[in-house]
Amino acid sequence: QVQLVESGGGLVQAGGSLRLSCTASGRTFNSYAMGWFRQAPGKEREFLAAISSSGGSTLYADSVKGRFTISRDNAKNTVYLQMSSLKAEDTAVYYCAADLRRFGVRSNGYDYWGQGTQVTVPS
Numbered sequence: 001q002v003q004l005v006e007s008g009g010g011l012v013q014a015g016g017s018l019r020l021s022c023t024a025s026g027r028t029f030n031s032y033a034m035g036w037f038r039q040a041p042g043k044e045r046e047f048l049a050a051i052s053s054s055g056g057s058t059l060y061a062d063s064v065k066g067r068f069t070i071s072r073d074n075a076k077n078t079v080y081l082q083m084s085s086l087k088a089e090d091t092a093v094y095y096c097a098a099d100l101r102r103f104g105v106r107s108n109g110y111d112y113w114g115q116g117t118q119v120t121v122p123s
Helices: none
Strands: 002-007 018-026 033-039 046-051 058-060 068-073 078-083 092-099 117-120
Touching: 002 092, 018 033, 018 092, 018 117, 033 068, 033 078, 046 068, 046 078, 046 092, 058 068, 078 092
Parallel strands: none
Antiparallel strands: 002 018, 018 078, 033 046, 033 092, 046 058, 068 078, 092 117
């Protein structure tokens, strides 16, 4: 079992920055990959970024490449999503997820999910 708790969401003006955190407990954190997803009202859950267990490899969706950065601190059991140049269309609930077997972009490949944190960027 893995428990995930996100934090850091909130209201931010367009063009601003925000850093999300996700702290894990349960299994050894440096043994699995982590990902960030988001879901806006009326839309499907969207992959944003993933990071391998060691942190040595990352994947990004084209929609956030160059604006968002995923990182992890295995000593703190925490994965981060640094978001910059935020736009109104970034408004969504943001989720972190743990992938115990793979390192990928498909949401159905992830095994555990956090409860989500709301990010709102007013237009």
